[in-house]
Amino acid sequence: MFLAMNRFKIYKGFEEGFETVWRERESFLSGVPGFKQFALLRGQTNDEFTLYASHSVWESRDAFDAWTQSDSFRKAHGQRSAPKGTYVGHPQLETFEQVL
Amino acid sequence: MFLAMNRFKIYKGFEEGFETVWRERESFLSGVPGFKQFALLRGQTNDEFTLYASHSVWESRDAFDAWTQSDSFRKAHGQRSAPKGTYVGHPQLETFEQVL
Numbered sequence: 513m514f515l516a517m518n519r520f521k522i523y524k525g526f527e528e529g530f531e532t533v534w535r536e537r538e539s540f541l542s543g544v545p546g547f548k549q550f551a552l553l554r555g556q557t558n559d560e561f562t563l564y565a566s567h568s569v570w571e572s573r574d575a576f577d578a579w580t581q582s583d584s585f586r587k588a589h590g591q592r593s594a595p596k597g598t599y600v601g602h603p604q605l606e607t608f609e610q611v612l
Numbered sequence: 613m614f615l616a617m618n619r620f621k622i623y624k625g626f627e628e629g630f631e632t633v634w635r636e637r638e639s640f641l642s643g644v645p646g647f648k649q650f651a652l653l654r655g656q657t658n659d660e661f662t663l664y665a666s667h668s669v670w671e672s673r674d675a676f677d678a679w680t681q682s683d684s685f686r687k688a689h690g691q692r693s694a695p696k697g698t699y700v701g702h703p704q705l706e707t708f709e710q711v712l
Contacts (some may be wrong), residue, residue, distance in 0.1 A: 534711070538670070
């Protein structure tokens with residue numbers, strides 16, 4: 513199991529708009545080789561922002577890497593995103609391999 | 613879906629010992645109400661440490677909170693842990709609720 517989590521810090525008050533963008537976008541993930549599962553997760557809120565994470569599970573790192581080079585990836589990332597003032601900094605990608 | 617991730621920064625060279633502790637411990641999670649899935653994940657390595665995360669999926673935050681007050685939790689956390697010099701700082705718990 514390989515997990516890719518992209519972490520987004522969203523300014524307080526912009527959460528609903530951010531969630532709407534995700535709700536309305538097309539993931540183009542169905543049928544991608546090695547793709548297993550997707551979720552959008554909401555984490556903790558502090559004084560400044562709410563942490564969100566896209567949580568996608570893959571059969572392997574190779575499957576994930578292949579997707580990032582694919583048309584499906586380009587189509588998914590060519591859609592409308594939330595306005596720039598929504599984000600505290602840039603999204604931060606973290607990847608994990610299952611040990612146990 | 614509710615996700616609890618405890619993040620551990622492990623000094624370079626101490627990864628194998630840390631993984632062995634997890635491999636040999638008893639989780640006491642089987643049969644805990646609302647528990648769905650556990651994994652130990654290994655993330656990126658930088659000059660100083662390797663990031664690990666325990667990744668546990670629950671039916672709800674309430675189920676997770678109840679577990680943290682239970683005998684199963686006390687038993688699981690009363691076991692041998694890795695030596696103190698293994699860790700960069702304290703573990704950091706992050707919790708997430710599924711939005712989509």
